[in-house]
Amino acid sequence: MNNLLIFGVGLIGGSIAIECQKKQMFNHVVGVQREGGTSLSPFVSNGMIDRVSDNLGQDIKQADFIVIATPVAQIRNILTTISPSLSPKTIVIDVGSTKSNVISFAKEELKEKFPQFVGSHPIAGSEQHGPGAAKINLFKNKDIILTPEDETDSKKLELTSKFWKDLGGVIKTMAPLEHDQIFSTVSHIPHLIAYNMVNLIAGKSNRDTLLEFAASGFKDFSRIAGSSPEVWKDISLANKTAILNDLDLFVKEINKTASLIKNEDYIALEKYFEVASKIRKNWSEKN
Numbered sequence: 001m002n003n004l005l006i007f008g009v010g011l012i013g014g015s016i017a018i019e020c021q022k023k024q025m026f027n028h029v030v031g032v033q034r035e036g037g038t039s040l041s042p043f044v045s046n047g048m049i050d051r052v053s054d055n056l057g058q059d060i061k062q063a064d065f066i067v068i069a070t071p072v073a074q075i076r077n078i079l080t081t082i083s084p085s086l087s088p089k090t091i092v093i094d095v096g097s098t099k100s101n102v103i104s105f106a107k108e109e110l111k112e113k114f115p116q117f118v119g120s121h122p123i124a125g126s127e128q129h130g131p132g133a134a135k136i137n138l139f140k141n142k143d144i145i146l147t148p149e150d151e152t153d154s155k156k157l158e159l160t161s162k163f164w165k166d167l168g169g170v171i172k173t174m175a176p177l178e179h180d181q182i183f184s185t186v187s188h189i190p191h192l193i194a195y196n197m198v199n200l201i202a203g204k205s206n207r208d209t210l211l212e213f214a215a216s217g218f219k220d221f222s223r224i225a226g227s228s229p230e231v232w233k234d235i236s237l238a239n240k241t242a243i244l245n246d247l248d249l250f251v252k253e254i255n256k257t258a259s260l261i262k263n264e265d266y267i268a269l270e271k272y273f274e275v276a277s278k279i280r281k282n283w284s285e286k287n
Helices: 011-022 041-045 056-062 072-085 100-116 154-166 176-202 207-213 216-226 229-238 240-262 266-286
Strands: 003-007 028-032 065-068 091-094 120-122 143-146 170-173
Touching: 003 011, 003 056, 011 028, 028 056, 056 072, 065 072, 072 091, 072 100, 072 229, 091 100, 091 154, 100 176, 120 154, 143 154, 154 170, 176 207, 176 216, 176 229, 176 240, 229 240, 240 266
Parallel strands: 003 028, 003 065, 065 091, 143 170
Antiparallel strands: 120 143
Protein backbone atom coordinates (compact mmCIF):
# COMPACT_ATOMS: atom_id res chain seq x y z
CA MET A 1 0.00 0.00 0.00
CA ASN A 2 1.98 2.97 -1.28
CA ASN A 3 -0.40 5.92 -1.53
CA LEU A 4 -3.15 7.14 0.82
CA LEU A 5 -5.40 9.97 -0.39
CA ILE A 6 -7.61 11.74 2.16
CA PHE A 7 -10.60 13.94 1.39
CA GLY A 8 -11.44 15.85 4.56
CA VAL A 9 -8.31 16.30 6.66
CA GLY A 10 -10.15 17.17 9.88
CA LEU A 11 -10.50 15.43 13.23
CA ILE A 12 -11.06 11.95 11.75
CA GLY A 13 -9.14 12.31 8.49
CA GLY A 14 -6.25 14.05 10.23
CA SER A 15 -6.11 11.44 12.97
CA ILE A 16 -5.99 8.71 10.32
CA ALA A 17 -3.12 10.56 8.65
CA ILE A 18 -1.16 10.96 11.90
CA GLU A 19 -1.55 7.29 12.82
CA CYS A 20 -0.61 6.11 9.32
CA GLN A 21 2.49 8.29 9.39
CA LYS A 22 3.49 7.07 12.84
CA LYS A 23 3.13 3.42 11.83
CA GLN A 24 4.52 3.95 8.31
CA MET A 25 1.50 2.25 6.77
CA PHE A 26 1.90 4.14 3.46
CA ASN A 27 4.82 5.67 1.57
CA HIS A 28 2.84 8.82 0.80
CA VAL A 29 -0.09 10.42 2.62
CA VAL A 30 -1.76 13.08 0.47
CA GLY A 31 -4.47 15.50 1.59
CA VAL A 32 -7.08 17.15 -0.61
CA GLN A 33 -7.52 20.86 0.04
CA ARG A 34 -11.15 21.88 0.45
CA GLU A 35 -12.06 25.08 -1.36
CA GLY A 36 -12.43 27.78 1.28
CA GLY A 37 -11.32 25.38 4.02
CA THR A 38 -8.45 25.54 6.47
CA SER A 39 -5.11 25.63 4.64
CA LEU A 40 -3.35 22.27 4.85
CA SER A 41 0.13 23.73 4.32
CA PRO A 42 0.92 23.83 8.08
CA PHE A 43 -0.02 20.17 8.31
CA VAL A 44 2.54 19.30 5.65
CA SER A 45 5.11 21.18 7.71
CA ASN A 46 4.27 19.27 10.89
CA GLY A 47 4.29 15.90 9.12
CA MET A 48 0.57 15.05 9.34
CA ILE A 49 0.50 14.69 5.54
CA ASP A 50 3.32 14.52 3.02
CA ARG A 51 1.79 16.97 0.59
CA VAL A 52 -1.41 18.62 -0.60
CA SER A 53 -2.80 17.27 -3.88
CA ASP A 54 -2.02 19.55 -6.82
CA ASN A 55 -3.22 17.13 -9.50
CA LEU A 56 -6.30 15.40 -8.13
CA GLY A 57 -6.98 13.19 -11.14
CA GLN A 58 -3.46 11.81 -11.05
CA ASP A 59 -3.51 11.32 -7.28
CA ILE A 60 -6.79 9.39 -7.54
CA LYS A 61 -5.27 7.11 -10.21
CA GLN A 62 -2.21 6.45 -8.09
CA ALA A 63 -4.01 5.95 -4.78
CA ASP A 64 -4.07 2.51 -3.20
CA PHE A 65 -6.47 3.70 -0.50
CA ILE A 66 -8.87 6.65 -0.55
CA VAL A 67 -10.52 7.91 2.64
CA ILE A 68 -13.54 10.23 2.41
CA ALA A 69 -13.72 11.96 5.80
CA THR A 70 -15.90 14.92 4.88
CA PRO A 71 -19.40 15.78 6.15
CA VAL A 72 -21.83 13.26 4.64
CA ALA A 73 -23.53 15.80 2.34
CA GLN A 74 -20.26 16.15 0.40
CA ILE A 75 -19.69 12.44 -0.17
CA ARG A 76 -21.78 12.07 -3.35
CA ASN A 77 -19.87 14.83 -5.17
CA ILE A 78 -16.54 13.36 -4.09
CA LEU A 79 -17.55 9.92 -5.36
CA THR A 80 -18.54 11.54 -8.67
CA THR A 81 -15.09 13.15 -8.84
CA ILE A 82 -13.30 9.93 -7.94
CA SER A 83 -15.12 7.51 -10.24
CA PRO A 84 -13.60 8.30 -13.69
CA SER A 85 -10.00 8.08 -12.45
CA LEU A 86 -10.42 5.20 -10.01
CA SER A 87 -7.95 2.36 -10.52
CA PRO A 88 -9.18 -1.24 -10.06
CA LYS A 89 -6.59 -1.70 -7.30
CA THR A 90 -7.93 1.17 -5.18
CA ILE A 91 -10.00 0.76 -2.02
CA VAL A 92 -12.42 3.59 -1.21
CA ILE A 93 -13.90 4.07 2.26
CA ASP A 94 -15.90 6.77 3.99
CA VAL A 95 -16.12 7.51 7.72
CA GLY A 96 -19.64 8.96 7.77
CA SER A 97 -22.04 8.73 10.69
CA THR A 98 -24.87 7.62 8.38
CA LYS A 99 -24.59 4.64 6.10
CA SER A 100 -27.77 3.93 4.10
CA ASN A 101 -27.47 7.15 2.11
CA VAL A 102 -23.72 6.77 1.63
CA ILE A 103 -24.07 3.22 0.29
CA SER A 104 -26.74 4.47 -2.14
CA PHE A 105 -24.44 7.31 -3.26
CA ALA A 106 -21.60 4.84 -3.82
CA LYS A 107 -23.75 2.47 -5.88
CA GLU A 108 -25.10 5.31 -8.02
CA GLU A 109 -21.83 7.15 -8.59
CA LEU A 110 -19.26 4.34 -8.72
CA LYS A 111 -21.52 1.96 -10.69
CA GLU A 112 -19.42 -1.06 -11.78
CA LYS A 113 -16.65 0.11 -9.44
CA PHE A 114 -18.91 -0.09 -6.37
CA PRO A 115 -17.30 -3.39 -5.17
CA GLN A 116 -14.20 -1.29 -4.40
CA PHE A 117 -16.14 0.73 -1.80
CA VAL A 118 -16.39 -0.27 1.89
CA GLY A 119 -18.70 1.77 4.12
CA SER A 120 -17.03 2.55 7.44
CA HIS A 121 -17.86 4.44 10.64
CA PRO A 122 -15.25 4.79 13.39
CA ILE A 123 -17.01 5.33 16.73
CA ALA A 124 -14.42 7.85 17.81
CA GLY A 125 -14.10 11.59 17.96
CA SER A 126 -14.86 14.61 20.08
CA GLU A 127 -16.73 17.89 19.93
CA GLN A 128 -13.62 19.46 18.40
CA HIS A 129 -13.23 19.63 14.66
CA GLY A 130 -10.78 20.66 11.97
CA PRO A 131 -7.24 19.37 11.27
CA GLY A 132 -5.90 21.00 14.42
CA ALA A 133 -8.11 18.67 16.48
CA ALA A 134 -6.50 15.50 15.06
CA LYS A 135 -4.80 13.28 17.59
CA ILE A 136 -2.79 10.09 17.90
CA ASN A 137 -4.49 6.93 19.23
CA LEU A 138 -7.97 8.30 18.44
CA PHE A 139 -9.10 4.88 17.21
CA LYS A 140 -7.38 2.71 19.84
CA ASN A 141 -9.87 0.12 21.18
CA LYS A 142 -12.75 1.97 19.48
CA ASP A 143 -15.47 0.15 17.55
CA ILE A 144 -15.19 0.52 13.78
CA ILE A 145 -18.47 -0.30 12.02
CA LEU A 146 -18.17 -1.74 8.51
CA THR A 147 -21.26 -2.04 6.29
CA PRO A 148 -20.27 -4.26 3.35
CA GLU A 149 -22.81 -5.27 0.71
CA ASP A 150 -23.06 -8.55 -1.21
CA GLU A 151 -21.18 -6.93 -4.10
CA THR A 152 -18.26 -5.77 -1.93
CA ASP A 153 -14.93 -7.21 -3.06
CA SER A 154 -13.90 -9.68 -0.34
CA LYS A 155 -10.19 -8.92 -0.65
CA LYS A 156 -10.80 -5.17 -0.35
CA LEU A 157 -13.04 -5.78 2.66
CA GLU A 158 -10.26 -7.84 4.25
CA LEU A 159 -7.69 -5.09 3.59
CA THR A 160 -10.08 -2.46 4.98
CA SER A 161 -10.49 -4.48 8.17
CA LYS A 162 -6.70 -4.75 8.44
CA PHE A 163 -6.36 -0.98 7.86
CA TRP A 164 -8.66 -0.18 10.78
CA LYS A 165 -7.12 -2.87 13.02
CA ASP A 166 -3.69 -1.38 12.33
CA LEU A 167 -5.09 1.96 13.53
CA GLY A 168 -6.14 0.24 16.77
CA GLY A 169 -9.83 -0.27 16.02
CA VAL A 170 -12.16 -3.16 16.85
CA ILE A 171 -14.12 -4.30 13.80
CA LYS A 172 -17.90 -4.76 13.92
CA THR A 173 -20.09 -5.45 10.88
CA MET A 174 -23.75 -4.62 10.33
CA ALA A 175 -26.27 -3.65 7.65
CA PRO A 176 -26.52 0.07 6.76
CA LEU A 177 -30.13 0.43 7.92
CA GLU A 178 -29.41 -1.29 11.25
CA HIS A 179 -26.46 1.07 11.71
CA ASP A 180 -28.58 4.15 11.08
CA GLN A 181 -31.31 3.08 13.48
CA ILE A 182 -28.84 2.26 16.26
CA PHE A 183 -26.84 5.47 15.98
CA SER A 184 -29.93 7.63 15.71
CA THR A 185 -30.81 6.51 19.24
CA VAL A 186 -27.39 6.42 20.90
CA SER A 187 -25.60 9.25 19.10
CA HIS A 188 -27.69 11.48 16.86
CA ILE A 189 -30.55 12.17 19.29
CA PRO A 190 -28.19 12.95 22.23
CA HIS A 191 -26.38 15.50 20.07
CA LEU A 192 -29.68 17.14 19.10
CA ILE A 193 -30.80 17.27 22.74
CA ALA A 194 -27.50 18.92 23.70
CA TYR A 195 -28.07 21.56 21.02
CA ASN A 196 -31.67 21.95 22.26
CA MET A 197 -30.61 22.59 25.85
CA VAL A 198 -27.95 25.13 24.97
CA ASN A 199 -30.41 26.95 22.70
CA LEU A 200 -33.04 26.85 25.46
CA ILE A 201 -30.62 28.74 27.69
CA ALA A 202 -29.58 31.04 24.84
CA GLY A 203 -33.23 32.01 24.36
CA LYS A 204 -33.65 33.21 27.95
CA SER A 205 -33.07 36.83 28.95
CA ASN A 206 -30.78 35.79 31.83
CA ARG A 207 -28.65 33.39 29.80
CA ASP A 208 -25.35 34.83 31.03
CA THR A 209 -26.41 34.27 34.62
CA LEU A 210 -27.58 30.75 33.83
CA LEU A 211 -24.26 29.88 32.21
CA GLU A 212 -22.38 31.44 35.12
CA PHE A 213 -24.01 29.01 37.54
CA ALA A 214 -24.12 25.96 35.25
CA ALA A 215 -22.08 23.31 37.06
CA SER A 216 -20.06 20.31 35.88
CA GLY A 217 -23.20 18.26 35.16
CA PHE A 218 -24.37 20.72 32.54
CA LYS A 219 -20.83 21.10 31.21
CA ASP A 220 -20.52 17.33 30.73
CA PHE A 221 -24.00 17.01 29.27
CA SER A 222 -23.66 19.92 26.85
CA ARG A 223 -20.11 19.17 25.68
CA ILE A 224 -21.24 17.66 22.40
CA ALA A 225 -23.14 20.84 21.52
CA GLY A 226 -19.70 22.20 20.64
CA SER A 227 -19.53 19.76 17.71
CA SER A 228 -19.38 20.92 14.09
CA PRO A 229 -22.76 22.45 13.09
CA GLU A 230 -22.13 21.49 9.45
CA VAL A 231 -21.52 17.85 10.31
CA TRP A 232 -24.62 17.58 12.49
CA LYS A 233 -26.85 19.42 10.04
CA ASP A 234 -25.85 16.85 7.42
CA ILE A 235 -26.33 13.88 9.76
CA SER A 236 -29.77 15.10 10.87
CA LEU A 237 -31.02 15.34 7.30
CA ALA A 238 -29.28 12.17 6.09
CA ASN A 239 -30.81 10.03 8.85
CA LYS A 240 -34.13 11.86 8.85
CA THR A 241 -36.47 8.86 9.15
CA ALA A 242 -34.78 7.21 12.14
CA ILE A 243 -34.17 10.54 13.89
CA LEU A 244 -37.77 11.73 13.55
CA ASN A 245 -39.00 8.39 14.91
CA ASP A 246 -36.68 8.66 17.91
CA LEU A 247 -37.62 12.30 18.47
CA ASP A 248 -41.28 11.24 18.68
CA LEU A 249 -40.34 8.67 21.31
CA PHE A 250 -38.28 11.23 23.21
CA VAL A 251 -41.21 13.67 23.24
CA LYS A 252 -43.34 10.91 24.78
CA GLU A 253 -40.74 10.46 27.55
CA ILE A 254 -40.68 14.22 28.18
CA ASN A 255 -44.48 14.32 28.32
CA LYS A 256 -44.54 11.35 30.71
CA THR A 257 -42.11 13.15 33.02
CA ALA A 258 -44.10 16.38 32.81
CA SER A 259 -47.31 14.52 33.69
CA LEU A 260 -45.75 12.85 36.74
CA ILE A 261 -44.45 16.20 38.01
CA LYS A 262 -47.71 18.01 37.28
CA ASN A 263 -49.67 15.36 39.18
CA GLU A 264 -47.10 15.29 41.99
CA ASP A 265 -46.91 11.52 41.65
CA TYR A 266 -43.71 11.27 43.66
CA ILE A 267 -43.75 7.46 43.92
CA ALA A 268 -44.02 6.92 40.15
CA LEU A 269 -41.53 9.73 39.48
CA GLU A 270 -38.91 8.17 41.74
CA LYS A 271 -39.46 4.75 40.15
CA TYR A 272 -39.10 6.32 36.69
CA PHE A 273 -35.75 7.84 37.69
CA GLU A 274 -34.70 4.62 39.41
CA VAL A 275 -35.11 2.56 36.24
CA ALA A 276 -32.86 4.95 34.30
CA SER A 277 -30.35 5.16 37.14
CA LYS A 278 -29.92 1.38 37.37
CA ILE A 279 -29.56 0.97 33.61
CA ARG A 280 -26.96 3.76 33.47
CA LYS A 281 -24.94 2.33 36.38
CA ASN A 282 -24.97 -1.21 34.96
CA TRP A 283 -23.90 0.05 31.55
CA SER A 284 -21.16 2.22 33.07
CA GLU A 285 -19.74 -0.69 35.07
CA LYS A 286 -19.50 -2.84 31.93
CA ASN A 287 -17.86 -0.09 29.92
